[in-house]
Amino acid sequence: MDSVVLSRRGLLRRAAGASALGTLAVLGADLRPTAARAQALRIRGSKTYPSVCPYCAVGCDTVVHTVDGRIVNVEGDVRSPINRGTLCPKGAAIYQLHVNPNRVTDVLYRRPGGTSWETLDLETAMDMVAERVKKARDETFVERTEDGKTLMQSLGIYSLGGATMDNEWNHLQQKLMRGLGVVAIENQARI
Amino acid sequence: MAQQTDIFPPPGEAMEPPGAFEAQPMGFYTDTTVCIGCKACEVACKNWNGLSARDGGAQPMSGDSYDNTRTLDGEHWRHVKFIEQFSEDRSQGRWLMMSDVCKHCVQAGCLEVCPTNAIIRTEFDTVVIQADVCNGCRDCIAACPFGVIEVNPVNNTAMKCTLCYDRMQNGLVPACAQACPTASIQFGPIAELRELGAARVEQLNTQSRDAGRPEDAYLYGADDSIVGGLNSFYLLIDEPEVYGLPRAPKLPSSQLPATTALTAAGAAGLGLLGLLGFRKRRMDDFAAEARAEAAESVRLAPGETVVVEPERGAKGGVGGEY
């Protein structure tokens, strides 16, 4: 088969399906002009993951683009019946929620009466928390009320959180807490 | 909106852009009457174009309504303006909002004065500053009648809205227009946007007429009366000055280089052909020019693809990490 010559202009003319407002013209093949003014698309070839905005409860759909395992862009999912690709300023800033030098990446620990943070190894910190939970629970656990009703309760621990965390986390947290007898469980719904 | 009927493909698939828009005058039509001042456009622009925040975000509040962006500049390519209008007893009141942006003028003062040809007219009739060619001379800043351009403090070149040239060349709607929740910012071929704008003006003015109110809706920059036409034009319901827009913007014609084929005089001489005809021809001229200058014809075997290298000095280097 003969090779074909496609000029930049020709390519663009072939894209003439784009007549309706906002309709995307689709080129059949990955043919790109190499004009001096040709622009690279920084998300071309990136991996794309469907996601959801973590701010308010409208639940705008987003897509997350990654290159080499790093997030490079987050934008509205144009197919979404919720938001049709649109976002509010917070949703538009999701990238910066992730890629942000202000993020803490170590476990921080402050001793009783301490005046500064220390860093802790993650596994050590988890062990320490588990020990403290057990101690607080065991020391405040009550099996029965004074009039003999089953209580099986510890009011010595208070768990707050949930509204911006996954449903799966909410399930595990309330399950673990209730499994231990912790009943003071709350989230943003009442804050 | 085309419907996609398949189940979402497995996550982690490679992003494949849909392909370029047709070369024709494209731009923004901004209906200020549906702008809710959310500033999604400002942030979506920064997100896509990698722009920094002023002073890392820690600037003082302005006290001018909810506008803390204050101006378009090298790191703010979108700017939502807030105008409070109330009678003393509050019986009359409105809060006008408008997302300002580069107008991508048909007669672009910036382009005409640029000594290094860093500012180009694209196949979409938009006006783009090429950061790697800009020498930071600031001539364009003075030449812009809308105060759009400033030097970006991170890379020290003059910067402004590109109308997401990179997205347009890949068939993606510019970031601000895609993000706009209420479709105040609409993107598309200028000819179609004008029809939409005209219909909306008629709708609003009919409503006003029926309610006995003044018919105050009009389009700003949709025809050729303002610097030959604006590829980002507006529906307004008050005088241009109320929105901080010049009633009759002036081009720095005395500074225009003689070599440009796109002088104000030249455009005026083409008036009878109609602006769009002129602009269409200009598109074709550009395409031809591009072919010649950049040896743009590409010989391709079936199935062969062309890899486009990232443009030097373009995205990513503008605002650092955030």
Added chain:
Amino acid sequence: MAECHPVAFRYVMQAKLAGAKIVHADPRFTRTTAMADIHAPLRAGSDIAFLGGIINHVLNSKRWNEEPFFKEYVTAYTNAATLINPEFQDTEELDGVFSGLGPYKEGAWGLNGHVGQYDNKTWQYQGTEIADQGRSAATAQSGEQGVQSGQESEAAEAPPAGGPPYDELVRGLLKPPSQTDPTLEDPNSVFQLVKKHFERYTPEMVEQITGCPADRMRQVAETLLENSGPDKTSAICYAVGWTQHTYGPQMIGTAAMLQLLLGNMGRPGGGIVALRGHATIQGSTDIPTLYHSIHGYMPAPTVLKKHETVSEYLQAETLPKSYWANMPKFFVSYLKSMYGDAATAENDWGYGWHPRISGDHSHMPMAIAKAKDRVRGMFAMGQNPAVGGQNAIYQRKALAKLDWLVVKDNFETETAAFWYKSPEAVSGELPPEDIPTEVFFFPSAQVAEMDGTYTNTQRLVKYHFKAADPPGDARSDLWFTYHLGLRLKELYKDSTDPRDAGIQNLVWDYEPDEEEVAPWAIKDEPSAPKIMREINGYMSGNQEEHLPGFAALKDDGSTTCASWIYSGIFPKPGIENLRAAHRDNTPTTAEYDGQSLQGTELDWGFAWPANRRMLYNRASARPDGTPWSVEKAWVWWDPDKVNEATGDAGMWTGLDVPDFVLGKAPDAQPKEGGIGLDAHSGSDPFIMKADGKGWLFTPTGLVDGPLPTHYEPIESPVPNLLYPNNPTSPVLKRWDVEGNVAAAAEDPAFPYVLTTYRLTEHHLSGVMSRWLPWLAELQPELFVEISPELAAEKGVANTEFVRVITPRGEIQAKALVTSRIQPMAIAGKTIHHVGLPWHWGYQGVVTGPVTNDLSLMVGDPNVSIHEGKAFVCNLEKA
């Protein structure tokens, strides 16, 4: 709505372009008002008076009385015709209180806070005590009032105990049907009681109370009337500031009542649209990290009610009529999800290991419990009470009483840094050296760094995929709780103490499959789909046999299901069958009367229950099963369509999943002695209510009255013009402790109404926005919005500093002088509003004073929500 939910407002704008009228009720002129056709300026907290005025206008309007649709809908679908106990006395008779008011006696917990308590015996339907037919299943109430109500003591005749099966137990709870008057003329009918209740809510009275001009209120009422009917619907949208009053639930109830009266419930374009504030605030209520309920809106077992055994719990909580009759299946399947094989019929499904609540353990009482040294440790995960909690000064000081505090977040929040950065720590009032609290800060993964689901405000559950590993030691919240659980199970594994049997038997089996973590560096993230499998449910003993939906649940232990309402979200194994991960945007279509209709995108995510996108959608059809109009057709009865499950002709069909028994004909009658939906007729749309009706009058479920009544906020600069002797709710919760003092009514020292709110540019306490330069620069500083009139009175110019003072604290911030705030003429006084966003704190890219240092811990009696939207302050130039 434009301010806080801009993308949802997109559809309001589309409706407006199509001719809809937008009404905005708010003290301020906001970005929403800017788009509205009508602005009703209301004094903060006066909404019930405003809505009551609209109800009064509607019921006496020409259109409501002449268009037959309204009466037909109201008579058939609401409890308007039901007769109420003739001993019931209204607030109009008792000067602001309902019959049954008595004193409240605190129990052992001591922090319930009620100032009074109702016995709702006189609020009951004639001929039946609906309150005995299950207590509070469908409400959020925790039982701290129920114990002293007359109902329990009088439920002398115990229904049969024991089970499974529990059918006989449920049948034993049945009561005779209530008495009705379909003419709506009986003076004891709900309709007449409602009408009489709002008689004094005239436009002029409403203007005096709310500040909204009488004509404006009439205009709003007429606009609603014109845009409601067989071929039109109106929606009422609210953000949750509406709930934040000592009568918050009653406020929402007034709106619901208005929508029922206008025939806007269960119909497309109608309803009450709750615009909730967080990505999965709905999910975290459904899957309750809330003390008062367990999965799927079942009440938390409590010692304040007769809940000693599973049978007793079910006797107390099961509604024998309505879909809640299936509660034994939900509850036993839930206990199986907790304790797995260890939960057997013989050991009462392990119920003896399950903890009971003993009072109000919600956030505000827990802050007081902390301050009183009753709490050892606390988790604050994705929460920032040092800024977001009411009376934040008190909250921070209470944190300093803990032995340990675990904070998990993306940034070092104010709560994490309270011990050295809070105003108290910085001023030396409470220096770090004096704070014994151990603080752990665990960095969190963000949404794109983990797999999981969110449930949005329309109950739509959607999965988000992990796209990248989080940085450093940041981990998902799921990772933290999972690994903490593994450690605790290890620590308890050798215990022989019976009280540790619950944690020993707790099913904790979420280890990821290899391929789930293969792409990532972090290999020990638990499997989100395995957790969703447990939420969805499976056949006990075979986790691969997922349940297809809640109809498959059994009460004999053969099914395991954490959340009955989410059942059906994951009907088969494999991520491709997790319906929350589905992204197909094809809308449903249907033909009716020769017209093609388009519906909704049923395979974009999954909406509980059963993927229904609109609840109670049976009401979108007439009682005879035909659509009220083709324009508003949504779900209807097709007498010819063959029900595949039964082979019978006739079934409900349309554009949505019908919220009704599919094959139940419109003319079906209740079955004699039937339980569950058998007790309802074919024209009872509200399938979760005992009588199948929408409730205008609420005989049970709300502890502060069967009808909404205008009360003033606990702090108010004006008297209650309707009930001068009972200005505030007689049963609200207050905690009068040191550091949490309320201003007295009409205290001249605090003459202004203070209201707090959010801005589009920020999120909550600012943790997710003030650390982001892009958002920080858009609203960099806290400001105090005041009118030019108040500014002139105080000699304050725009951007000059002012001091805002309440009995709790004082903050300084710049004034934003704007005509968008207007003085109001209320009860003969000029009332000024002071408006404060509350996004700032002492950590972040931009910082500022904590607005909640000013607010008060005081609670609504039903759900313990605070009154953050209406309190009083003074303001001076700084």
